[in-house]
């Protein structure tokens with residue numbers, strides 16, 4: 001049965017962020033993920049995890065200056081020093097939080113820039129991170145984002161991500177298989193899951209097209225969850241969706257998994 005993680009960035013927005021840990025635990029979650037921890041001291045977040053018996057299973061490297069359209073620095077040529085500081089910071093947080101996986105964000109590729117140069121830079125920074133994280137048993141995942149969500153992001157298709165993972169060629173670097181983006185770009189989710197077998201270490205879910213709870217829309221998630229069980233998938237499934245309304249009211253789908 002899948003191990004579901006509440007995404008505290010997207011869910012429980014009725015509450016201030018630091019109150020979402022208790023809400024997630026009360027709703028029956030044992031695991032949490034969220035995009036970025038850096039607004040808070042790692043020790044404060046760890047105390048929240050411990051207070052409510054939660055395990056942190058994923059977070060991201062810093063996004064850069066979102067107001068300037070940045071969405072990750074690790075693929076931007078000539079910004080390697082900043083990217084590697086972000087990677088080092090992510091490692092510090094992962095060690096305090098006891099988090100097994102970090103999503104290294106790539107970058108948006110501005111019109112006219114060389115995608116190949118961005119890919120090369122990303123590979124080199126991910127290899128740097130792999131070496132730093134490996135002694136601590138921490139995995140890295142890389143994620144494709146659909147253009148409707150993040151236009152011109154370096155990774156669009158799951159096969160863009162697979163190309164980078166195989167190019168990096170390190171045993172602690174994997175695909176972050178977000179079925180919302182995968183359905184929007186690649187489709188054919190069952191065959192895609194088979195093709196990525198052994199290459200993904202973290203999954204995220206949301207309905208398509210509205211990115212709500214997984215109990216609506218065009219993806220038959222029960223079929224996907226059963227397939228993951230049959231494959232023996234042992235990772236986590238991040239609930240990275242925007243609740244239709246009040247978060248707990250939308251958790252009927254989750255009842256049978258508690």
Ligand SMILES: O=C(O)C(=O)[C@H](O)CO
Nearest residue numbers: 035060143145178204240
């Ligand atoms: O946008 C997503 O789907 C993600 O999982 C990243 O954390 C942020 O782009």
Ligand SMILES: [Mg+2]
Nearest residue numbers: 143178204240
């Ligand atoms: Mg995602």
